[in-house]
Amino acid sequence: MKQPLAYIHPEAKIAPNVVIEPFVSIDKNVVIEEGTTIASNVTIMEGSRIGKNCKIFPGAVIGAVPQDLKFAGEETTAEIGDNTTIRECVTVNRGTKAKGKTVVGSNCLLMAYTHIAHDAIVGNNVILANAVQVAGEVVIDDFAIIGGTSAIHQFVHIGAHVMVAGGTLIGKDVPPYVKAGRERISYAGVNSIGLRRRSYTNEQIRDIQNIYRYLFQMGLNNSDAIERIEAEMPASKERDEIILFVRNSQRGIIKGYYPDKA
Incomplete structure (x- = not known):
């Protein structure tokens, strides 16, 4: 449903049943698949790929150019999988020549004010709580849960089924199936409940x-x-x-x- 108060570039490829609310801006070279809802004041920039049945809340910005000085205008993408929810004021930057794309998988929840930097790869069924900051080229595997206001250092790898406590500075790789937290970050047991x-x-x-x-x-x-x-x-x-x-x-x-x- 095209909202007359939204701006949609004529070259954007949008499925017929996508809901677009007022004051949305959608650039060229964007693909949005069926069933997705784009709330007011969302900006979807060049190179964005949004999957099916996603929900994107007000103030989110998808596909902005990387905050990386080596970026030289190359054609890259920011890719969002199916059934993912992106809450208010989330930012997902597109990739650089390092990997060519930033990826958020399917069935994810990115809570308000989360940032996903260039070339990060986020798996499926991942939850990033409010204001989690993900630096460039981070890898987060499936079913990981990262507590609010945590900051993940560039190049860190977080394994599958991990749970990290809120407010954690994550500067080392976190192997699969564990809980981690404290300052400095350390092992806190196996994520047996998850x-x-x-x-x-x-x-x-x-x-x-x-x-x-x-x-x-x-x-x-x-x-x-x-x-x-x-x-x-x-x-x-x-x-x-x-x-x-x-x-x-x-x-x-x-x-x-x-x-x-x-």
Whole structure:
């Protein structure tokens, strides 16, 4: 439904049943798929790709050029998957030549004032609470939940099924299935409640807990911990995913619990 008080560039490709409210601005080279609702005062800029059945709330800006000095005007995209909700004043910048695109997956919730910087890759079923700040080239895997006002450093990788406490400064990679928080960020246990909600069995959760005992509670370095895990823990999808994550970490993974200083 085209609203006469909205600006829609004639080259934008918009499905017939998209709802566009007054004072929306939609630039050229934009694709918006069926069932999506664009609320008042949303700006969707060149290079944006919006999936099906999304809800975008007032004040959001999708596809603005990156806040990155190496950006030289190259053609890049900002891509939003299906069934994703983008709340008030969220900003999603498009990519640079580093990756060519910024991606937010399907079934995500980006709460108010969240920022997604250039070339970030956000998986499916991710929740970013109010005012989470995601720097460039961050990767957030499926089902992660990041608490409000947390700030994620450039190039950080956050694994699947992670829960991070609100207000956390995230400067290290966070491996899958864990809870993390505190200052400085550290391991706070396995996200067992979230895993049970997603039909992980008690046996699977116990195995994940045992794996993280090697990594965080036995005083081993990561290489020795992985060697012990491979030798002593039964092979499983979860075990192999954790091992691969730790081995591939570029910034290093978070550490075990740091007690508060007196």
